[in-house]
Amino acid sequence: xxxxxxxxxxxxxxxxxxxxxxxxxxxxxxxxxxxxxxxxxxxxxxxxxxxxxxxxxxxxxxxxxxxxxxxxxxxxxxxx
Amino acid sequence: xxxxxxxxxxxxxxxxxxxxxxxxxxxxxxxxxxxxxxxxxxxxxxxxxxxxxxxxxxxxxxxxxxxxxxxxxxxxxxxxxxxxxxxxxxxxxxxxxxxxxxxxxxxxxxxxxxxxxxxxxxxxxxxxxxxxxxxxxxxxxxxxxxxxxxxxxxxxxxxxxxxxxxxxxxxxxxxxxxxxxxxxxxxxxxxxxxxxxxxxxxxxxxxxxxxxxxxxxxxxxxxxxxxxxxxxxxxxxxxxxxxxxxxxxxxxxxxxxxxxxxxxxxxxxxxxxxxxxxxxxxxxxxxxxxxxxxxxxxxxxxxxxxxxxxxxxxxxxxxxxxxxxxxxxxxxxxxxxxxxxxxxxxxxxxxxxxxxxxxxxxxxxxxxxxxxxxxxxxxxxxxxxxxxxxxxxxxxxxxxxxxxxxxxxxxxxxxxxxxxxxxxxxxxxxxxxxxxxxxxxxxxxxxxxxxxxxxxxxxxxxxxxxxxxxxxxxxxxxxxxxxxxxxxxxxxxxxxxxxxxxxxxxxxxxxxxxxxxxxxxxxxxxxxxxxxxxxxxxxxxxxxxxxxxxxxxxxxxxxxxxxxxxxxxxxxxxxxxxxxxxxxxxxxxxxxxxxxxxxxxxxxxxxxxxxxxxxxxxxxxxxxxxxxxxxxx
Numbered sequence: 223x224x225x226x227x228x229x230x231x232x233x234x235x236x237x238x239x240x241x242x243x244x245x246x247x248x249x250x251x252x253x254x255x256x257x258x259x260x261x262x263x264x265x266x267x268x269x270x271x272x273x274x275x276x277x278x279x280x281x282x283x284x285x286x287x288x289x290x291x292x293x294x295x296x297x298x299x300x301x302x
Numbered sequence: 303x304x305x306x307x308x309x310x311x312x313x314x315x316x317x318x319x320x321x322x323x324x325x326x327x328x329x330x331x332x333x334x335x336x337x338x339x340x341x342x343x344x345x346x347x348x349x350x351x352x353x354x355x356x357x358x359x360x361x362x363x364x365x366x367x368x369x370x371x372x373x374x375x376x377x378x379x380x381x382x383x384x385x386x387x388x389x390x391x392x393x394x395x396x397x398x399x400x401x402x403x404x405x406x407x408x409x410x411x412x413x414x415x416x417x418x419x420x421x422x423x424x425x426x427x428x429x430x431x432x433x434x435x436x437x438x439x440x441x442x443x444x445x446x447x448x449x450x451x452x453x454x455x456x457x458x459x460x461x462x463x464x465x466x467x468x469x470x471x472x473x474x475x476x477x478x479x480x481x482x483x484x485x486x487x488x489x490x491x492x493x494x495x496x497x498x499x500x501x502x503x504x505x506x507x508x509x510x511x512x513x514x515x516x517x518x519x520x521x522x523x524x525x526x527x528x529x530x531x532x533x534x535x536x537x538x539x540x541x542x543x544x545x546x547x548x549x550x551x552x553x554x555x556x557x558x559x560x561x562x563x564x565x566x567x568x569x570x571x572x573x574x575x576x577x578x579x580x581x582x583x584x585x586x587x588x589x590x591x592x593x594x595x596x597x598x599x600x601x602x603x604x605x606x607x608x609x610x611x612x613x614x615x616x617x618x619x620x621x622x623x624x625x626x627x628x629x630x631x632x633x634x635x636x637x638x639x640x641x642x643x644x645x646x647x648x649x650x651x652x653x654x655x656x657x658x659x660x661x662x663x664x665x666x667x668x669x670x671x672x673x674x675x676x677x678x679x680x681x682x683x684x685x686x687x688x689x690x691x692x693x694x695x696x697x698x699x700x701x702x703x704x705x706x707x708x709x710x711x712x713x714x715x716x717x718x719x720x721x722x723x724x725x726x727x728x729x730x731x732x733x734x735x736x737x738x739x740x741x742x743x744x745x746x747x748x749x750x751x752x753x754x755x756x757x758x759x760x761x762x763x764x765x766x767x768x769x770x771x772x773x774x775x776x777x778x779x780x781x782x783x784x785x786x787x788x789x790x791x792x793x794x795x796x797x798x799x800x801x802x803x804x805x806x807x808x809x810x811x812x813x814x815x816x817x818x819x820x821x822x823x824x825x826x827x828x829x830x831x832x833x834x835x836x837x838x839x840x841x842x843x844x845x846x847x848x849x850x851x852x853x854x855x856x857x858x859x860x861x862x863x864x865x866x867x868x869x870x871x872x873x874x875x876x877x878x879x880x881x882x883x884x885x886x887x888x889x890x891x892x893x894x895x896x897x898x899x900x901x902x903x904x905x906x907x908x909x910x911x912x913x914x915x916x917x918x919x920x921x922x923x924x925x926x927x928x929x930x931x932x933x934x935x
Contacts, residue, residue: 242345266552267341270553285545
């Protein structure tokens with residue numbers, strides 16, 4: 223089971239790819255307000271990439287309550 | 303999905319990433335845009351295009367690239383913002399630079415008022431009315447045909463109001479779209495029988511909608527057909543509708559964009575009008591020059607024969623729609639024409655074809671000549687050829703020509719090509735039937751063919767590797783087969799049985815070569831055979847043949863480099879060769895001359911003797927890596 227630091231590193235890779243920000247740095251505290259281009263449409267793309275990468279399937283209720291990278295980390299930890 | 307588009311490889315993906323993140327360059331952008339990208343790829347293309355527009359130097363390059371700038375406004379009852387990048391990225395594939403504005407969740411008539419200034423400032427060239435099934439009240443009215451009719455009429459009435467408002471407000475062309483059923487409504491088989499079922503209401507609405515759009519002279523994107531093609535279950539994503547009101551699944555965006563962009567282009571003069579067809583293994587199975595007309599696979603009795611007939615029938619049907627058909631084939635003109643005109647299973651006839659280009663020149667040069675003869679731009683051409691190397695050459699040299707990727711299995715071609723909708727049109731009149739005939743040129747001789755300056759780049763991109771080995775037991779059968787079958791690129795047409803081949807292999811006074819070629823598309827296998835005698839002070843080439851499939855790639859040049867090196871190694875001063883004319887090998891009459899040999903003799907029967915001095919020879923070094931297994935022995 224991947225540990226949290228590992229998960230954030232992989233998420234950073236996904237965020238960089240989906241937001242076209244090759245030098246983006248995120249932590250589990252990062253929120254949409256702090257990250258350029260992270261709007262609700264981007265969340266949909268990011269979640270799709272996370273589902274592919276981590277082989278998870280999330281529920282709509284989980285997805286709509288994402289308010290930080292930390293939320294994504296918890297969701298991933300719960301499914302793997 | 304979109305199988306006619308070439309898939310991006312690892313190098314392309316890397317290039318696109320660099321383009322989006324660092325420096326954009328127009329040529330690379332337009333070349334990459336031809337590939338089958340997902341939504342993320344299209345997003346990167348759009349970002350690169352935007353970057354090009356922002357820098358003054360590249361702005362100019364962009365202007366010179368002939369991309370047509372079009373401003374598109376999309377009115378949607380659902381979410382549409384995410385589609386803008388797919389549209390812009392896809393536009394680059396079709397010679398369009400699209401600026402997209404989206405207005406979501408509102409009635410278009412209302413938006414036109416509320417956002418009047420913003421829309422006026424944007425100054426759209428075309429409107430898309432992207433309303434999906436949720437915008438219409440099509441909940442079931444079971445068993446009530448009157449209400450069902452009324453519902454369809456109401457739907458069209460709404461569109462009429464939208465049409466009025468848009469025409470008054472913008473006075474620009476409009477594209478409407480059909481709707482597909484809501485997967486959350488009943489889909490029972492019995493619903494086909496029940497007037498007022500959701501299924502029935504959607505059908506009535508689409509029929510009425512199509513009639514309305516046709517009458518108004520606008521364009522119609524048949525979304526219902528798109529959904530049918532991929533399956534409603536793939537087209538719609540209930541989860542994405544629930545989360546973010548996406549009208550269809552986000553990974554369908556490139557597919558939706560491809561079809562919508564084609565219609566947009568149509569409105570602004572971009573259309574495909576010419577289909578250029580190869581002959582061998584495209585319109586018939588087999589290679590007529592080698593196999594002979596009698597041995598071609600065409601017509602009933604075999605799946606491949608029927609499939610080739612289907613390709614011909616598809617072309618003929620296109621001609622009836624006004625598409626101009628041309629033939630471009632590497633063959634002896636007389637041999638190919640004879641098969642075309644007299645093979646009993648041919649569907650296409652001489653009158654169907656505007657121009658025949660049958661010669662040994664490269665396909666890109668032939669397409670340029672066709673463009674000049676027909677006076678139609680290359681961006682209106684579609685080129686169909688079974689050979690991936692030929693397809694690559696044309697894509698490299700002429701990126702504006704549509705070159706569909708086709709499967710190795712010809713039975714899959716026609717349905718894939720129909721899905722591509724290359725020859726989308728705005729309507730159909732009886733005149734369209736006649737139009738193709740206007741282009742038929744009486745002169746079937748090619749216009750001046752221009753050699754391609756950028757041929758080197760294309761050849762290098764093939765990443766070719768040639769293997770030269772002496773005859774051996776393993777290759778014997780194939781060597782004998784090549785010797786027996788090769789008629790066209792065959793200098794002396796000397797025939798060897800397997801026993802003769804074995805004898806040549808064992809004879810130390812002879813040099814025997816079996817040559818294999820591999821390229822980025824795969825292993826072409828053994829494609830050339832050479833047999834030379836060791837003379838007193840020369841190597842005398844007695845047999846030199848090659849498969850026509852690898853013409854124009856530099857194989858003879860690489861073989862000659864090897865022969866000269868061998869002559870030097872064994873202390874010979876000359877390489878000599880003979881050409882013996884036959885009915886079929888006139889294409890190599892000048893083979894030795896073109897390689898730099900001097901003519902030293904001519905006989906009454908037309909055969910010629912040639913000589914090359916080894917001292918003054920400089921290697922031709924074509925872009926082929928050579929694995930020399932002769933020396934290894």
